[in-house]
Amino acid sequence: MGTEVGAHRIIGTCLAVKDGEKVVVVTDAGTRAVGDALFGAAMGAGAQVVLAVIPTAERPGEEPPEPLARMMADCDAVILATGQSMTHTAARRAANRAGARVASLPGVTEAMLEAGALTADYLEIQKSMRRLERRVRNAKTVRLTSEAGSDVSFDVTRREWITGDTGVCHRRSETTTLPAGEIFVAPVEGSADGRLVIDAWFHEGAPEPVIVVVKEGYASKVTGAASAVHEMNRGGRDGRAFGTVGMGLNPNARVSGNLLESEKALGTIHIGFGDNAAYGGNVRCGVRVDALFTKATVEIDGKVILERGALTV
Secondary structure: OOOHHHHHHHHHHHOOOOOOOEEEEEEOHHHHHHHHHHHHHHHHOOOEEEEEEOOOOOOOOOOOOHHHHHHHHOOOEEEEOOOOOOOOOHHHHHHHHOOOEEEEOOOOOHHHHHOOHHHOOHHHHHHHHHHHHHHHOOOOEEEEEEOOOOEEEEEOOOOOOEOOOOOOOOOOOOEEEOOOOEEEEOOOOOOOEEEEEEOOEEOOOOOOOEEEEEEOOEEEEEEOOHHHHHHHHHOHHHHHEEEEEEEEOEOOOOOOOOHHHHOOEOOOEEEEEEOOHHHOOOOOOOOEEEEEEOOEEEEEOOEEEEEOOEEOO
């Protein structure tokens, strides 16, 4: 299939780059091939495009060179295809304030452009998100179950669902992280009870199935995944809080060793233990542990919206 499919999807569908627009593609040594593909797709759209290759960052959030930051703020669209995330940099925020549309692809690989989440029809994902948005508005209770044995319920009364992760970034000053396709909510603290069977990811990778007993909003017992337990405990009791729940909506996303893609896969449930302040919750502990399970069924106020990994709305 080649990298062209994913690159053209990002340029044409996600960012809607137009003839004559100023575009900068930011890349580094490890993602240069992806940058080249995006550069070619932007050229094909008639953009005035620059490919900027920067030194490989050592950690997420490192600022780019100052001349590049100024260039980003002068463009219509900015694509951050780098090994480490630039989403939370001052340069990205300044570019948005200046009106640029920004797509961030931390850790992107050639394989992700060739198949999987980045090749999805993001306009269709946006439609699915809007249908779900209508269903979850004013929801009170959620129940999650899975074929592997998960069964947990929690309260979401007066909690706002986050529905902007559609991958569509067409308006001035918008930003998106790709691959996209996940709807989130922060459950009411202390309300979650049940049992989770984590079969796809826990903290650092794909585990043997891990059992988590959730009681009164906290992971009271974790069987397996010692490194995840250690990380939770760094945040004290709040590090074990049942902090956030996300539901993947991307039919092209694959459950693999890449968390950024796996959490978007249709039928996957993404649990975040610990800090949920950024998602509308009240837990602030500086610790977040991610867990994924697959083939989920989701009930909202007793009505099924996802059944064994397939949307019913």
